[in-house]
Amino acid sequence: MKRKTLIIGGTKGIGKAILENLKSHECHVISRSYSARQNHYALDVLQDELPEIEGLNNIVYCPGSITLKPFHRLTVEDFISDYRVNVLGAVRVLQFYFKELKKNKGSVVLFGTVASQQGMSFHASIAAAKGGLESLARSLAAEWAPNIRVNVVNPSLTDTPLAEALLSTDQKRENAAQRHPLKKIGSPEDIAEAAIFCLENQWVTGQTIGVDGGMSTVRV
Numbered sequence: 433m434k435r436k437t438l439i440i441g442g443t444k445g446i447g448k449a450i451l452e453n454l455k456s457h458e459c460h461v462i463s464r465s466y467s468a469r470q471n472h473y474a475l476d477v478l479q480d481e482l483p484e485i486e487g488l489n490n491i492v493y494c495p496g497s498i499t500l501k502p503f504h505r506l507t508v509e510d511f512i513s514d515y516r517v518n519v520l521g522a523v524r525v526l527q528f529y530f531k532e533l534k535k536n537k538g539s540v541v542l543f544g545t546v547a548s549q550q551g552m553s554f555h556a557s558i559a560a561a562k563g564g565l566e567s568l569a570r571s572l573a574a575e576w577a578p579n580i581r582v583n584v585v586n587p588s589l590t591d592t593p594l595a596e597a598l599l600s601t602d603q604k605r606e607n608a609a610q611r612h613p614l615k616k617i618g619s620p621e622d623i624a625e626a627a628i629f630c631l632e633n634q635w636v637t638g639q640t641i642g643v644d645g646g647m648s649t650v651r652v
């Protein structure tokens with residue numbers, strides 16, 4: 433029988449690449465925008481009623497944000513909004529599906545950011561939220577072992593709708609690529625491969641895996 437995986441945000445960017453590369457799973461998808469795809473639920477994961485999915489094994493939570501501002505211009509609302517979509521949305525989903533995941537020996541993949549591992553200017557709000565998400569993941573990996581594995585993939589700048597404004601000209605793309613030791617920005621598939629590894633490998637939990645062109649660890 434196919435394993436059942438719920439991808440929150442499987443219609444764009446990294447989530448879409450995961451969906452396209454997870455053919456061996458029965459995938460269910462949530463996003464706010466409508467899709468005619470089978471097993472797609474159009475809803476806002478932060479507030480709408482979530483669908484019951486019997487036999488669910490895995491959850492991939494993709495909603496996130498990139499809020500880049502100097503610290504003195506960040507408002508309390510910016511911090512709350514980043515925390516809400518990156519952390520509380522995941523909390524809401526994981527609390528709702530916990531019993532099903534436990535019953536079915538599940539796996540959870542969340543997305544952090546390279547900016548919580550390495551200090552980066554203008555990232556204070558998003559780094560604080562994603563750092564919280566990483567700590568949440570490690571806590572749950574401990575609390576839910578051995579039944580549910582929980583891991584985080586930390587991308588650097590990746591070519592998705594979320595990063596559109598940062599990659600809107602050839603010059604911006606080239607500059608972004610050159611900032612990375614591997615001299616390229618990420619593709620959704622680069623990140624999806626790591627997420628699928630975390631879903632499939634049965635002996636990995638509580639890990640944060642950087643898929644970031646060397647940004648978090650390498651100086652050339």
Ligand SMILES: NC(=O)c1ccc[n+]([C@@H]2O[C@H](COP(=O)([O-])OP(=O)(O)OC[C@H]3O[C@@H](n4cnc5c(N)ncnc54)[C@H](OP(=O)(O)O)[C@@H]3O)[C@@H](O)[C@H]2O)c1
Nearest residue numbers: 441443444445446463464465477495496543589590592594
């Ligand atoms: N792209 C990057 O450069 C980058 C870098 C570091 C970390 N990350 C992290 O990687 C993760 C995936 O990023 P991405 O670039 O693939 O994002 P994306 O292009 O914005 O895609 C996000 C997906 O989530 C859905 N979504 C967003 N909010 C939702 C909500 N409230 N309810 C239901 N669905 C919702 C979106 O669909 P709808 O809009 O239709 O709802 C979309 O399918 C994020 O957590 C992000 O912070 C990305």
